[in-house]
Amino acid sequence: MPLFIDRWPFHCWTDSTRTPPLSHWTIVLPVVLTEPMLLNPPSATTATDWVLDTGIRGEAFAWRHHLIQAGLDPDQGRLPLPLIVRTVAGRLTVPVRDADLWLVSNVPALRATPYRMVLHRGLPFHDVPTRPDPEFQRPLIGVRALRAAGLKVEIDFANDTISVWTPDVYVS
Amino acid sequence: MTVEQQADLGQQALRAFERDLPRLWAERPGQWVAYQGEHLLDFAAHKHELYHQCFAQGLTREEFVVFCIEPLETEIWLGPDIRD
Numbered sequence A: 001m002p003l004f005i006d007r008w009p010f011h012c013w014t015d016s017t018r019t020p021p022l023s024h025w026t027i028v029l030p031v032v033l034t035e036p037m038l039l040n041p042p043s044a045t046t047a048t049d050w051v052l053d054t055g056i057r058g059e060a061f062a063w064r065h066h067l068i069q070a071g072l073d074p075d076q077g078r079l080p081l082p083l084i085v086r087t088v089a090g091r092l093t094v095p096v097r098d099a100d101l102w103l104v105s106n107v108p109a110l111r112a113t114p115y116r117m118v119l120h121r122g123l124p125f126h127d128v129p130t131r132p133d134p135e136f137q138r139p140l141i142g143v144r145a146l147r148a149a150g151l152k153v154e155i156d157f158a159n160d161t162i163s164v165w166t167p168d169v170y171v172s
Numbered sequence B: 001m002t003v004e005q006q007a008d009l010g011q012q013a014l015r016a017f018e019r020d021l022p023r024l025w026a027e028r029p030g031q032w033v034a035y036q037g038e039h040l041l042d043f044a045a046h047k048h049e050l051y052h053q054c055f056a057q058g059l060t061r062e063e064f065v066v067f068c069i070e071p072l073e074t075e076i077w078l079g080p081d082i083r084d
Helices: A064-069 A143-149 B003-027 B047-056
Strands: A003-009 A011-015 A022-026 A028-034 A048-052 A060-063 A083-087 A090-094 A100-103 A115-118 A123-126 A152-156 A161-165 B032-036 B039-044 B065-068 B075-077
Touching: A003 A028, A028 A161, A060 A064, A064 A123, A090 A123, A115 A143, B003 B032, B003 B039, B003 B065, B032 B047, B039 B047, B047 B065
Parallel strands: A060 A123, A083 B075
Antiparallel strands: A003 A161, A011 A022, A028 A048, A028 A100, A083 A090, A100 A115, A152 A161, B032 B039, B032 B065
16 A cells, blocks of 8 residues: 555644643644545645544534635535434534545655545535634544545554555545 | 425435435445436446536536435434433
């Protein structure tokens, strides 16, 4: 399996409103969100950090803002079956928009050819007009999407990095 | 096509897919299928290919729905389930 993301650093931010300041770490992956029918990889320049969330039971989750940020109209391309999202705080019915994710490499030779991660059930999103909190409300990638893409992932908590290998043969 | 017509076509497509899913899952698991209302349009191994097959038939994106042939998921959990 070729190495596709080489020791990508965890995202770290420090809450300076606390005394002493409190740091938080999140495992993120550089991803481009696109329409589902692209024949060629998108430009890697629009990649944003998506949180790797092994607790999410679906493929992915985002906020309306993240679709707009990626140039997708949240009101178009919706799938006919909304999704119920359950959290410890309650339940919410959200729309699902068809879309694909593309993983962006930090290996120079692979930088221009993002790897497609097909969302089999589309992208459920929190359909609110407010801008999500940049630290607490990042878009999420779940285990189901990583499995479907056939990725190998190594999380290094000693050095706060994540590495990703893609399959020899495209699987999604 | 109005928003209402588009939503109606989508619901027809969903009902047709739910009806056909047991058979499709037995015959073509993991493939992709497109519906225009109740009418099954086409299959493909990859989602993006199926979109273009439908476009080649003269359809616009609003006129068809693409599903992956796998069990439907109607709810997900975000975070841990801490119910008793």
